[in-house]
Ligand SMILES: NC(=O)C1=CN([C@@H]2O[C@H](COP(=O)(O)OP(=O)(O)OC[C@H]3O[C@@H](n4cnc5c(N)ncnc54)[C@H](O)[C@@H]3O)[C@@H](O)[C@H]2O)C=CC1
């Protein structure tokens with residue numbers, strides 16, 4: 001990921017995690033020992049995975065699984081299939097997962113996985129063989145009580161079903177809780193497919209209430225995959241005016257509001273935004289559109305030093321992981337543009353993954369309505385705790401700093417009880433009690 005460090009850079013193992021930690025050291029009152037505990041992942045594993053292709057040849061795919069911190073529970077995080085994925089990106093994503101699980105207070109640590117592949121170039125058979133091979137490579141380190149993968153960019157419920165099946169073949173027993181994001185027909189949770197988006201919609205509603213905003217709210221959403229498309233529908237249903245959306249090929253815009261239901265129906269069959277009757281725009285135009293809320297929901301590093309001065313949105317809701325570089329984040333804060341950070345805004349997905357794991361563990365399955373009610377409550381509670389830290393005596397704290405403060409404190413408190421660090425109860429000023 002682009003960390004805006006400049007040509008000299010900072011030579012550390014997880015450079016971006018260190019940059020993030022630097023930003024919160026003061027606000028979260030971190031000691032050198034705290035930083036030492038958080039600046040590197042506990043475990044990095046990688047494997048070059050050979051896969052038999054349909055034409056009989058063998059291709060080798062570099063892959064990663066990084067288990068960042070497990071103080072609060074089994075490590076948890078998605079696996080992405082993307083040609084550009086690399087170790088440093090997975091490091092940062094695993095770090096963010098650690099904080100994300102802590103900020104919404106679910107009993108997991110953080111991890112992330114990735115495979116360097118363009119899945120659109122694989123047949124269904126090749127994709128299945130790759131997914132199963134990934135589990136064979138990492139089988140010894142994953143499991144319902146150790147490290148639990150889930151979907152992320154370019155991975156879905158079908159891939160999770162193959163992975164779970166492979167895991168169970170190797171274990172020789174039923175173990176649905178080893179993987180989440182499975183199809184509901186195969187022990188997945190109702191509502192997991194829309195959970196990240198529903199969680200984001202709930203956080204945006206909470207922010208609008210908190211900031212006392214009324215009147216029509218125009219939103220632009222970058223990314224029209226699992227997160228972006230479901231979010232467009234939830235926000236439209238809640239009365240927001242979705243004026244622009246995009247995917248990797250570019251976007252469309254209608255300042256009077258896109259007809260979201262028709263758009264989604266058409267997109268499901270054609271997968272082409274440009275079939276829809278609206279003005280075509282580039283992703284850059286979408287990011288700099290004059291809207292109330294800009295929602296990056298695609299990939300990392302979209303709001304950067306090169307476009308930050310052009311951002312016109314009154315607020316940013318980060319649904320993608322890491323869409324704003326540190327330098328751009330600082331700039332937006334100086335401009336008074338609130339950024340609701342990824343670890344809070346997109347935590348709905350992992351929250352319902354946790355619900356799925358609970359259902360798998362108890363063998364008792366919930367309705368979609370029950371899942372969604374519990375999700376809304378969990379997201380609102382997390383938002384209120386972060387909002388309290390943001391306003392509590394430190395008016396200059398950004399939303400990201402407040403969320404990091406809550407998360408880092410929860411992780412370090414758990415670490416302190418495990419690691420015989422003195423004064424575990426003395427982590428004051430954070431809002432998270434060790435009890
Ligand atoms: N799926 C989930 O449950 C969660 C996803 N996230 C994050 O949300 C983001 C989106 O994830 P998904 O929707 O699941 O992925 P997806 O693979 O379903 O969709 C990604 C979308 O982004 C678009 N895209 C890709 N590159 C782009 C670019 N350069 N410019 C504009 N659009 C581009 C794609 O065309 C697609 O519409 C990622 O950052 C992911 O890590 C975060 C939490 C949970």
Ligand SMILES: O=C(O)CCC(=O)C(=O)O
Pocket residue numbers: 076077078079097100148149150151152180181321346347349350351353
């Ligand atoms: O559902 C999960 O366990 C993880 C989702 C994820 O990878 C993320 O929140 O970035």
